[in-house]
Amino acid sequence: MGLVLIPRRVELGLLLAGLLAAALMPTLPHVPLCFYHAVTGSDCPGCGTTRAVFAILHGRFAAAADFNLLGYFVMLIVLRRIVTLARPDLQEQWFNSPHADKLLMGSMIAVAGVQYADKLLR
Numbered sequence: 001m002g003l004v005l006i007p008r009r010v011e012l013g014l015l016l017a018g019l020l021a022a023a024l025m026p027t028l029p030h031v032p033l034c035f036y037h038a039v040t041g042s043d044c045p046g047c048g049t050t051r052a053v054f055a056i057l058h059g060r061f062a063a064a065a066d067f068n069l070l071g072y073f074v075m076l077i078v079l080r081r082i083v084t085l086a087r088p089d090l091q092e093q094w095f096n097s098p099h100a101d102k103l104l105m106g107s108m109i110a111v112a113g114v115q116y117a118d119k120l121l122r
Contacts, residue, residue: 012085023057045116
């Protein structure tokens with residue numbers, strides 16, 4: 001089976017509907033999402049990212065930073081995708097820089113590493 005492409009408008013609608021649904025949920029359902037945490041009992045570098053994104057969508061920015069700073073990177077990636085879907089003309093100007101993706105990924109790795117080291121040293 002080959003690659004299935006979703007039309008741009010459908011993907012944009014699904015992204016926006018998902019963000020709206022998460023923003024309208026009063027609380028995040030307790031669902032253990034991290035296999036590493038379930039097996040070892042300790043946090044992985046990504047633990048708390050879902051809660052952080054949820055907190056950002058509810059305007060609780062300090063709480064999001066306490067959960068996991070990677071939540072901000074997830075939101076940047078999602079917002080970048082929404083902009084490129086809504087305005088394809090901006091993709092060439094703003095988002096096709098070869099350095100932008102490397103900077104974003106490098107920053108994510110650095111933040112995850114520092115945060116994880118901090119958790120281990122506490």
